[in-house]
Amino acid sequence: MFSPEGPRLRELAVQALSSVEHGYDLLAPKFDHTPFRTPDSVLDATTEALRSSGPFDAGLDLCCGTGAGIDVLRQVCRGSVTGVDFSTGMLTVARERARPQGPAVGWVRADARALPFGPVFDLVVSFGAFGHFLPRELPGLFTQVHSVLRPGGRFVFPVVAPPRPGSLTYGMLLGFDAVMRVRNAVRRPPFVMYYRAVRFGDMGRELTRTGLRVELRALPEFGRRRDGSPRVRLVVATRPGAGRSAAGPVDA
Known part of the structure; x- marks a missing residue:
């Protein structure tokens, strides 16, 4: 699960007892050596899918972390690329590791629930961020995404099929969420990181209610x-609105 360069158990414990922001500030230098980072295979597949419907102009990586999604945007966007995150530590690492090739990148520290942009983006992506939002926060989050998209712009993110009930992975995720709920019941500020709190069906419904047209594309x-x-x-x-049509074939 963790490489030798990743955080030790004591470091993870300290991070989990912090706020989400401070916890990720502490984790940032070793984040790319944890299973929390989106795998390269998913990033590469997303890039290929976007290439088939691009290029795009301005792109935004929502909750960019250490910048893995920025590399996706720089391959499919011909204009500006922006990474936004509320962790100063994550943004610092992202700046240090940004590749020199491709469009210039702007880094913005902000809460995804209060984005400081107008409707200026043609593409917004996000990788692995939704576990840090409670289900009741989804409407506000997706309203913010809608507000920063130009007409015809797209919000794109991968979703992995949930593990089967009774499987080892299912049990591990269930146990992790249970531990986090107990932690948040006895300690403040809360550390919001749940793997099973936000369901795929709920996300689809909330995106539609926000005014976005939702389609699904299988990653073969x-x-x-x-x-x-x-x-x-x-x-x-x-x-x-005016702009590109939705990308690719639908596979529900």
């Missing part, structure tokens, strides 16, 4: 489950 690199459903999908939520 990851194959299908026994029931025939894709293991990994790309959610493409488009703000209606």
Whole structure:
């Protein structure tokens, strides 16, 4: 799960007892050596899917962390690229590790629930951030995304099919969420990081209620489950209006 360069158990304990912001400030130098970082395979598959419907102009990586999604945007955007996160530590590491090739990158420290932008982006991506938002926060979060998209702009993010009940992965995620709930019941400020709190169906409904047109695209690199459903999908939520049409075939 963790490479030798990753955080030790004591470091993880200190981070988990902090606020989300401070915890990720502490984790930032070693974040890329943890399983919390989106795998390169998912980033690469997302890049290829976006290439088939690009290029785009201005791109935003929502909750950019150490900048893994920035590399995706720089390959599919011909204009400006921006990373936004509320962790100063994450943004510092992202700046240090940014590659020199491609469009210039702007880094902004801000809360995703109060984005300091107008409708200036053609593409917004996000990787692995939704576990830091409670279900009741989704409407406000998606309203913010809608507000920064130009007409025809897209909000794109990958989703992995949930593990089957009874599987080892299912048990591990269930146990992790239970530990976090106990921690947040006895200590403040809370550390919001839940793997099972935000459900895919809820996200789709809230995106639609926000006014975005939601379509799904299977990422064929990851194959299908026994029931025939894709293991990994790309959610493409488009703000209606003039501009590009939604990307790719729909695979629900």
